[in-house]
Amino acid sequence: MTLFEGTEPEATEPARRPPLPRRAVAGLWAAVVAIVVLVVLTFLPTAYVIQRPGPVYDTIGTATSADGEEVRLIEVSGADTHETAGTLELTTVQVVGNRERTPSWFELALAWLDSSRAVVPLEAVFPRGVTTEQREQQNATLMVDSQAEATAAALSELGYDVGASVEVTDLTGDDAPAAGILEPGDRILTADGRAVRDAAHLRDLIQSGGGDPVEIMFERDGERRTVQITPEQGSVAGETMWLIGVTLTTAFDFPIDVTIQLDNVGGPSAGMMFALGIIDVLTPGALNGGEQVAGTGTITANGEVGAIGGIRQKLYGARDAGAEWFLAPAGNCREVVGHVPDGLSVFAVETLDDALAALEGISDGDTAGLPTCETG
Structure with a gap:
């Protein structure tokens, strides 16, 4: 429009925006409410933790020491050692959360949608009355114990003689069932009249009682005593079991020196893979045929392989x-069926001999x- 001197432009009303449809308004409010709920759930405490796959370590390879140096995971002195090939990997599980800080509901929702993760009750991993530091100490002790039992199992398989005595290293707390009865340094001799072979054997004898009082014979300062202890339920490495509230170690008299160097990993579930690694280092040829093999499972000095927690994550x-x-413990088979990732072949083992037979089949290319x- 052209303006001439002395004229004013006509005033026009501003254009009005059409009102939002009711559905759009409802959707907008729903989005706002969802965001608010999500923010609130992010900060609300939960009663769960998340288990996810942890690092994998090659027992016939190297690991990083506490000093940051790369060292052989298994070192042997006093016997001839041999070159290895492929891998014999132990698997681990990482726990996200603890009593001081549990995952948010949003983190739990994401974990529920991830088949490689598991959402488990806080109490199953961090029992009430046990601090995070105490749990870590218990798992560290179990790791040391599993290394000794793995060494005993491997050397026994190779024909060496090993002796064993089960000793109390610590109590889990002042309110532990064994508090005031057993002390560090006590040597456990029998449980319910049966000679105790090793720490794992004692744990099995306690489990077999289903919570009934256990008659323990032990030796202290050269004197033998017999007492009764009533177990209580607790959790070890994520597995619920009957406990008398002591940490144990099995002392062996090994004819050769075997050192396992692995930091920041706790629990007993690497025992079988430690034993296989030791045998591979001490025998000619590649036990696995040069293949990349992983596995998990506890082991006793007499070669029995036990179930573990977190098998799916592993x-x-x-x-x-x-x-x-x-290589998976046969005791974990119910959790394995239907949950094996594509590209992985799983064999069930109950003993060290079973694991060695599986490695022979893998090496020979005959696993049928x-x-x-x-x-089964």
Whole structure:
């Protein structure tokens, strides 16, 4: 429009925006409410923790020491050692959260949607009355114990003579069932009249009682005593069991020196893979045929392989590390069936001999007859 001197432009009303449809308004409010709820849930405390795949360590390879140096995970002196090939990897589980800080509901929701993770009750991993530091100390003791039992199992398999005595190293607390009865340094001789072979054997004898009082014979300062202790339920490495409230170690008289160097890993579940690594180092040839093999499982001095916690997370951890083969305790088979990641073959083992037979089959390329969780 052209303006001439002395004229004013006509006033026009500003254009009005059409009102939002009711559905759009409702959707907008729903989004606002969802954001508010999400923010609130992020800060609300929960009663769960998350288990996820942890690091994988090659027992016949190297690991980083506490000083930051790369060292052989298994060192042997006093016997001839041999070159190895491939891997024999132990698998671990990482726990996200503790009593001081649990995961948010948002983190739990993401974990529920991830097949490689598990949401478990806080009490199952961090029992009430046990601090995070106490739990870490218990798991560290179990790791040391598992290394000794693995060494005993491996050397026994190779024909060496090893002696064993089960000793109390500490009490788990002032309110532990054994408090005031057992002391550090006590040597456990029998449980319910049966000679105790090693720490794992004592744990099994306690479990078999289902919570009933256990008659313990022990030796202190050269004097033998017999007492009764009533176990209480607790958690060790994520597994609920009957406990008398002591940490134990099995002292062996080894004819050769075996040192396992692995920091920041606790619990007993690496025992079987330690034993296989020791045997591989002490025998000619590649026990695994040069293949990448992973596994998990506790082990006793007489070669029995036991179930562990977090098996599904360990399967995914092995797959992600590149393993094609996995040795799983037969006791974990119910948790394995239907949850094996693509590209991973899993064999069930009950003993060290079973694990060695599985490695022989993998090495020879003939695994058809090896037991799996699906075949029982």
